[in-house]
Amino acid sequence: MSQRFKIPVQPDLVRAEGRSPVWLAFFLFLVLAALMAPVFGQVSTGTISGTVTDPTGAAIPNVQVSVVQVETNFETRVTTNAEGLYRVQSLQPGAYRVTFEAAGFKRVVQSGMDLHVGSVLPVNATLELGQITDSVQVSAQGTLLETETSSSGSLTQGDVLYKMPLYQRYVLNALNLMPGMTMNGYAYGGSLGGFNVAGQRSTGTAVFEDGVLGNDPQSSTGTDIKPVENSVEEVKIVSGTLPAEYGHTTGGVVTVVKKGGTNSFHGLASDLGRTRRMTHRQFFNQYRTSDPQPGAPNGVPAWFMQPDAAASGPVYIPKVYDGRNKTFFFFGYQKLIEKKSAAFTSQTPTPALLGGDFTFGGVGLPLYDPYTTRQNADGTWARDPLPGNTVPLSRFDPVAKKIISMNPWAAPNQPGSLTSSGPVSNYTWGSKSRTFFEDYSTRIDEQVNSNLKVYGSWTYNHTSGLGRPTSLNLPIFDGANGNLTPFTQKNLSVGATKLFGAAMLNDIRVGYYRSRNDTIVPSYNQNWASQLGIPNTSGLLMPSFSSTMSSGNSAAPALNTMYGLTVPGPSRTVRETYSLRDDFSILKGTHAFKMGYEYLNFRANYWQLGQPSGVFQFDNMTAGLQANGQPVPNTGNLFAGFELGAVAAANFQSYTSTWLPRDSIHSLYFQDDWKFSRTLTLNLGLRWSTESPFHTAHGQSSNFSPTTVDPVTGKMGAIVHPTGAINDRALNNFQPRIGLAYHPMDKWVFRGGFGINTVDIRFPNALQQFDEYSALSVQARNPGDPRMLFQLSSGPSPVVYNLRSDNTAGYVGTNYGSRNIWWMDGKLHPGYVANWNVSAEYQVSANHLLKFLYQGSAGVHLVEGWNVNVFPTSYGADNPTLRAAAFAATQNYLPYSQFGSINYMSNTGHSSYHAATVQLVKRYSHGMVLNTFYTFSKALDDCDNDYGTCTGVAPVENRNLNKGRAGYDRNHVAVANFTYELPVGKGRKWVNSNKILDWVVGGYELAWIQTFNTGNPISFSFSNSPNNYYPTSIGNRVPNLTCSDISMPGFGLGSKIGGARFNQALENPVLDVNCFSAPAAFTVGNAGRNIVTGPGIMYSQASAKKNFVFNERWNLQLRFDFQNPFHNWGFTAPSNTVDFKNPQLFGKITGDQTTASFAGQPLMNLMLKLSW
DSSP, rough: OOOOOOOOOOOHHHHHHOOOHHHHHHHHHHHHHHOOOOOOOOSOEEEEEEEEOOOTOOOOSSEEEEEETTTTTEEEEEEEOOTTTTEEEEEOOOEEEEEETTTTBBEEEEEEEEEOOOOOEEEOOOOBBBBBSEEEEEEEOOOOOOOSOOEEEEEEHHHHHHSOOOOGGGGGGGGGGGGGGESSSSBBBTSSSEEEEOOOOSSGGGEEEEEEESSSSTTTSSOOOOOGGGGGEEEEEEEEOOOOOOSSSSSEEEEEEOOOOOOOOOEEEEEEHHHEGGBOOOOSSSOOOOOOOBBBOOOOOOOOEEEEEEEEEEEEEEEEEEOOOOOOOOOOEEEEEEEEEEEEOOOOOOHHHHBBBBOOGGGGOOOBBBGEEEEOTTTTTEBBBOOGBOOOOGGOOHHEEEEEEEEBBBOOSSSOOEEEEEEEEEEEEEEEEEEEEEEEEEEEEEEEETTEEEEEEEEEEEEEEEEOSSSSGGGGOOOOOOOOOOEEEEEEEEEEEEEEETHHHEEEEEEEEEEEEBOOOOOTTTTTHHHOOTTTTTTTOEEEEESSOOOOOOOOOOSSOOSOOOOOOEEEEEEEEEEEEEEEEEEEEEEEEEEEEEEEEEEEEEEEEEEEEEEHHHHHHSSOOTTSSSSSTTTOOHHHHEEETEEEEEEEESSSOOOOOOEEEEEEEEEEEEOOOSEEEEEEEEEEEEEESSSETSSOOOEEEEEEEETTTTTEEEOOOOOSSSSSOOOEEEEEEEEEEEEEEEEEEEEEEEEEEOOOOOOTTTTOTTSSSEEEEEEETTTTOOOOOGGGGGSSSSOOOOEEETEEEBBBBGGGOOOOEEEEEOOOOOOEEEEEEEEEEEEEEEEEEEEEEEEEEEEEEEEEEEEEEOOOTTTTOOOOOHHHHHHHHHGGSSTTTTOOOOEEEEEEEEEEEOOOOOOOOEEETTTTEEEEEEEEEEEEESSOOSOOOOOSSSTTOGGGGOOOOOOTTTTTEEEEEEEOOOOSHHHTBOOOOOOOOHHHSSSEEEEEEEEEEOOOEOOEEEOOOOOOOOOGGGGGGEEOOSOOOOOOOOOOHHHOSOOOOTTTGSSOSSSSSEEEHHHHHTOSSSSSSSSEOOOOEEEEEEEEEEEEEEETTTEEEEEEESSSSTTTOBOOOOOOOEESSEEEEEEOOOOBBBTBBTTSSSEEEEEEEEOO
């Protein structure tokens, strides 16, 4: 039925979020702990294993082996089996002491053994004949070679990471220090979104905190848990052939292990900060932050502070409880307070444009009067020119006049240039923002006895702040930067470790992750439609007017738009993950068996208002008309249509329900680490998982059916609403893992392996498969009819929604171009990625390790979404009448003309990756830690993401044309980083006995990170061609290439831009526009996808520290960090749209990175830290 629909207001807080039964996780843990006596496994721990022999080399069975963590005295006891083998798993990283005792042999004590997360540390012993009361002491750090595993990885200790000059102290910044990682753009350490491990999509990297999955359950890239950096013991990134216990990844796992307490009390308190005089301006900022500038006579804010604190030790309550050797805690805290202004060159309406003058110095596109649109007797269309290319003030629509009088746009503050579509580079704006982070991390460990240990872990992140308007004066009109977007997430886990006898171990762990996002819109419920004078429009939001081609903090309004008057509705999203994992290990002969079960349950509650106050569009209303009613190329200006109030279309949308997707994954695995011989270990494993079909809590979902009659139009092809699952459950997700480690000589190890990983689907895009639970009322012209729909001040027709009894809403409108839907393949299943690697490692010395690694991967049946409601670019090529008709009213000739885009989500994706790496690692010795590597790689794919609609080169139906370099591909990556304690002062090589000199010249440390990357690839498009083409829904329009070799310089771009860097039109281009030409009418260009390498990265980060030690226990440190000291700017890709009307805009660099991104502007920070 059709009826007026009362738009829902924001729901009650509890109902919007869903309740959080954290108690359920604790209850489940307690029950399982009682039944099975638990732990957390190799995902976040390490293993010590070895062989015990007599002087003849014969194995000694029944040797008592005691493994003790030195700082806590946590002890685990096992005995060797008949083959003389022992294995102790689920050990926290740290320093260990291993003792071997057997009747008739001297006791052997090996100390100074450093165990790291995810590693298998070989500790072998040869017992000498004698009395057990005799003792042989051995002190050694252990070998750098990992001789028991086929997987490859990179380890960064938490204390080393803390010493590194990494901005904002994000743990994920460790990804910048590892081989096999490439960045899509300039990665931000607060999210996985810009990091690609092993040549695969960023959604394929799993993050584990203390053994519990910490990824965003929806996209896996946005809101990953962020442990406080001072609480991190180690970060290990594992890639390649993974053990079978690893899942939920395409080949890259980030494992973060938090620190635990020790038998001594420790703590720290520090403050890291800078003032605006320590913040260098960006390359494209005309002013320094302290300079007087338009709108800021005293400069702009640039202030940063990041205090942190930590405390750890045994749980000790005098006369009540002494937790030494038994119960320990660690608590970490940090806060970030930042006020900044990141400047960008942009465009804003000029006074002349706001006064109706579109001549633009004589180069403006010709304008036509929409009120003169008419159809002639012969059926052709016509529209008269606007005299003088000017909209008279007397003809301004009252709504447009009122908006302009409110002065929502900032005034130009730069000379800029004029193009055919409007001004360019006439405004430099500061993206002023205030940001606040607050983070907590804690961990508690308890040794019940030598056979049972338990732990608890918790991390909390909160972000809030205000992004201020950029080129807009009024937040009520701003689409993104004027909104408050508070965000909170937390990750909780509890677990235990139980040893049964000498060779059996059981681990169990329960986890809970939760995040919440809010968008708070200033214009909400202010009745702005009435205040502006637009009748028949809801007052819940500020109406939106057309759109911008780009938005966000670093994007400028595009030309020929409304310069940014787009307002989203408020929203709230809550996402949760419940996890349970149990691992059982047993040593049998030369086989170390491990098997386990894992359960993940994902939930999301997503409430959004929609656009009840409408999106009013003015496209092509002032363009000239061809005889068939289509716009004449290179005519018209959208802003002129707004001033005249000539509305082309108006869309109204409101959600009838809350999106409540649910998902769960069950996994089983079996792993056998077979000590085939003393020099060869085979890693054999199999993992199996099954993911629930996509469904929602109350069965509210949608899909497309090509065989069902559409109730709206009566045509074949309709939206259906299955009450159960949309796709089938896949049961054949078998993931074999096969590898070996061969250790023929003391200093060499050779490893290789092959494995398959499936790719979790989880939730698709927000509000996907939810069509018709969004009431959509579209008022638009019929296809091929160029007449104005209505005048803005007269308002739309009364907005009517077609609400049905099942809470769905049928489409209202006669032009179906806005009726876009998602179609999920009923056979959709997790894609899979095959990984393989071969490596050789050579221990150059006791502390130096040289690695040679080849790594490859191939993604098959990856999940992608493509618009399938298209016709080929050759449509009507042999029938000019058909082509003319299809061009005049394209919507009517689509395969399903009752829909716009039909985005088909299926297993169509493919990717490949090959990389060769050489790496040199030096562990701590003589005051230095060093890690340096070079990687040569290539990544290919046809789409860079799992979520969202893929866009490709026309014709989009030919997917082979889109196979090319991945958008995140960087062929050459070289990184070197070190920390170094200068050998001067007490306890060091020189000046070690004079206290006064020690205070002056001793206690200095240095840290350095040097990064060299070649650029990501660039694709090209074009605009303002004089020719006619089918719409871009059939594929991206790319130009023809007229040069045999097209390239741009990758480095030193700052000197090539020239002196006019604040005016895009006057800059020197870095690409030659003459290498491109417009394709002939109704044809596609040959430029291809991702064909030119963009700007590279040459980025330095430095740190210097001075330590003052008091009473042997207290340490006061003064620290100075400098990001980008050599001013090597991280430039964005050049403008890549070949504008045939404005060629002076092509190939120009217009942006560089801000403070929070990798390769950002030069920054200095000072820190004062007290530790004990």
